[in-house]
Amino acid sequence: MSEFVVDFLPKELHRKGLMATSRRRSALLLALLGSMVVGVGAHSWNRFREAESRRAVSLALTTSGSKVDDVVDRLAGEQRELRRFLGVYDRLALPVEQSDLVATITHLMPERTSLSMLRLEVREEAPAKADPADGKPAPKAKAKAKDAPAKAPSRWMEVTVRGFAASNGDLYELERRIANAKPFESVSVSENKPTDVPGSRIQEFAITCRVPLDVRYARPGRADSFAAAGKESTR
Numbered sequence: 326m327s328e329f330v331v332d333f334l335p336k337e338l339h340r341k342g343l344m345a346t347s348r349r350r351s352a353l354l355l356a357l358l359g360s361m362v363v364g365v366g367a368h369s370w371n372r373f374r375e376a377e378s379r380r381a382v383s384l385a386l387t388t389s390g391s392k393v394d395d396v397v398d399r400l401a402g403e404q405r406e407l408r409r410f411l412g413v414y415d416r417l418a419l420p421v422e423q424s425d426l427v428a429t430i431t432h433l434m435p436e437r438t439s440l441s442m443l444r445l446e447v448r449e450e451a452p453a454k455a456d457p458a459d460g461k462p463a464p465k466a467k468a469k470a471k472d473a474p475a476k477a478p479s480r481w482m483e484v485t486v487r488g489f490a491a492s493n494g495d496l497y498e499l500e501r502r503i504a505n506a507k508p509f510e511s512v513s514v515s516e517n518k519p520t521d522v523p524g525s526r527i528q529e530f531a532i533t534c535r536v537p538l539d540v541r542y543a544r545p546g547r548a549d550s551f552a553a554a555g556k557e558s559t560r
Contacts, residue, residue, distance in 0.1 A: 419447070419482070419538060421508065426536065430486060433502040437491035444485040447538065482536040484509070489520070490528045500532055509534045 423445050431440060486503075490496040496517060504512040516531035 421536065421538075426482075426484065429506060430484075430503065433499065433506060434488075435490075435495045435498050435502075437495045438488055438499055439490075440486065440488040442485070442487040444483075444487075446483040446485075448481055448483050450479045480538045482538055484534045484536060485515075486532040486534075487516075488530060490530055491525075493517070493528055496528050496530045503532065503534060508536050510537060511535050 426445065427443060430443065434440065486499075490499065496514065500512055500514055503509050512532065512534040514530060515533045516529070518529050519526050520529045
């Protein structure tokens, strides 16, 4: 059995329905097209503004920024300043604490000795002066440099110990102890005179010695000395 559909609507009403549907479809397509155009336009405007901002920043950096040579010169200057600071620090920093030297000396003193004054002075060998005529060291400076011992330190601490001892035996016992202790060198009695006190006579003395500062102290009683060429040698 075959089926068929009978359209009872008038042809005019059917045509108006088709036209209304077509108009709605066209309106929807136009709205979609308008939304796409507005979205693409807004996105393009945002990208344009972003590109303009980056271009403005780049121009500002190019105009106000330093050249590569200026940056390199500034970095070189900072490196020179740092090397100068480190050089000054190496000259001023001491490899041994003054309190350790004071404690060592007071610990070495015999029972019948007393300490009245202890002076620590950092000294440095002055470089040879050049002759203004030819730029060479003066003859006297050459002779002194030639006569000086090869192992003499270029920087040392001059230590002066002043005090009182009950006898010369106690004084020279203190001198022997300091001479046998590290890192003291060139220990000598620079002054020794008797002094009268009520009931007895004592010896007023002054002992001088030096502590080399061109060394690196690894631990108490041992020092690793630096050679002039930068090599290390064990003392």
